Amino acid sequence: MCRRASKMAGSSIRKSCLPKIKSSRKMPKSAGLVDISDCPPPWRSWPETNAVISALQDEGGVVRFVGGCVRDALLGIASEDIDIATDLLPGAVMQGLERAGIEALPTGLDHGTITAVCGKRHFEITTLRVDLVGHGRHADIAFTHDWEVDAERRDFTFNALYLDPTGELIDPVGGLADLKARHVRFIGNADDRIREDRLRVLRYFRFFARFGDDNPDAAALKACAKAAGDLGALSVERVQKEILLLLATETPLAALELMKETGVLEAITGVPVNLSRIASLLSLPVESDALLRFAALLHCDKDEVSRLSAKLRFSNKHKERLTHMCGKNISREMDERDQAIALYWLGKQTFADQAILLWAELTPECDFRQYLDRAERWQRPPFPVTGRDLLTHGVAEGAALGQLLNDMEIRWVESSFRLTKEELLREFLPDA
Incomplete structure (x- = not known):
C-alpha cells in the first residue's frame, strides 16, 4: 500500500467513529402516540420557549407550534428544531421580539420567516401564508389569518399538526390519524404538492423510511413516479441532503425499494441500482452510517461512488472517506499480522469501513467482528526514525x-x- 495514500486515509479519523454492535432496542412502528397534553415535550418547558411565546402574544398574535416538533413530540422523539406559526405579520414579529430583548433575524423575511435567538435556542417563526405561484423551492406568497389555508400549503398531513401553547392539538388535515397509522400522505392532491416543490418526492421517501409502515400511499407513489424525470432540475445540495438523511434512517431499505420501483432511485444515481449489497449491509449485526450505505448502494464501485459523490457535491471529507472505503485493501483470510499492517497504513476508520463492506459482499455468514474488535483496540505504534x-x-x-x-x-x-x-x-x- 502506498504510504502517501495510507496517511490520507488515517488523517480523517482523529476521533474514532467505529461501528458498534447493533442494539436490539427499536421503537415499534405500531406504538401508540404520546398524549402531549398530559406529557408535554421537554422543549415546551424551556424558559426560552416561554419567553418567545410571551413576546409574540404580548404583540397581540395567535401563536402555535407546528410541523416536525409537534409530530416528533407525539411520537416521543426528542426535538431541538422548534417551528412556530403566527398570524402576526413579519414586522410585528420582529417588533415583539425586540421589545422583549430577543434577537430577531430576518432569515426568510420575504416568505414570512423570522428566527428568534433566545439564549442558545433558535426558534423559526413563520407568518401564516398561502402559496400563490410555485417556483420550485420558493413561491410567491400572500399572508393570511386562515390557519386551514396555511395547513393546506404544507407537504404531508402529519407535518400540518399545530399545538396551542395551552396544550390543545389542532389537526386541520387529518394528520393525527395518518401519524397513528404510520401513513405518509400528501396534503390534498399529491401531483399539486410535488409540482410546488419537486424535492417533496425525496422527502416522501425519507419520511416513509422514518415513519411509514407497510402501507405506502398509492397516490403518492404514482405522483412520485410521474415526477421522477424532473428531479434533475433540483439543487444538487438539496438532493444530497435528502439522500443522506434517508440513508441515515434506521430502516431505509423499504423506502429504497419503492424509489427503485418508481424510477426515482435511478433518476438520482444515473445508473440502474441493485439493492442486494445494501440489503446485506443492513442485515449485519453492526451499525452502519449513511456513507457506508451510500457506498453499498453503488456496490462499492469506486468510479461510480466518486462520480455520484462529486455530482451531489459531497464535502471533501466525505468524498475522501468514500474513496478510501472503496479501496478494497482488506481480504477475508488476513491473519493478525496482516491486519495490523493494514491498520497501520489505512487507519482505524478505513480499515473498519472496508471490513464491513467486505462482510456485506460476502454475506452475513462471514463474520468480521474480530476485524472490527481489533480495529477498536488498535493503537498506532510510532515509527522510531525521523x-x-x-x-x-x-x-x-x-x-x-x-x-x-x-x-x-x-x-x-x-x-x-x-x-x-x-x-x-x-x-x-x-x-x-
Missing part, C-alpha cells in the same frame, strides 16, 4: 531523504514493527 535522525547521519535534505524515510518505514512495518531505530539505521546506512 528526518532529523537521517540528517544527523549525513543524509542531505531533499527528495532522497524522503524516499529513504519511506523505505525504512515500509521495512519497519513489514518487520511487524519490531525493528528498532538503531537496527534500521544500520541496515539502511551501514557506512554512516
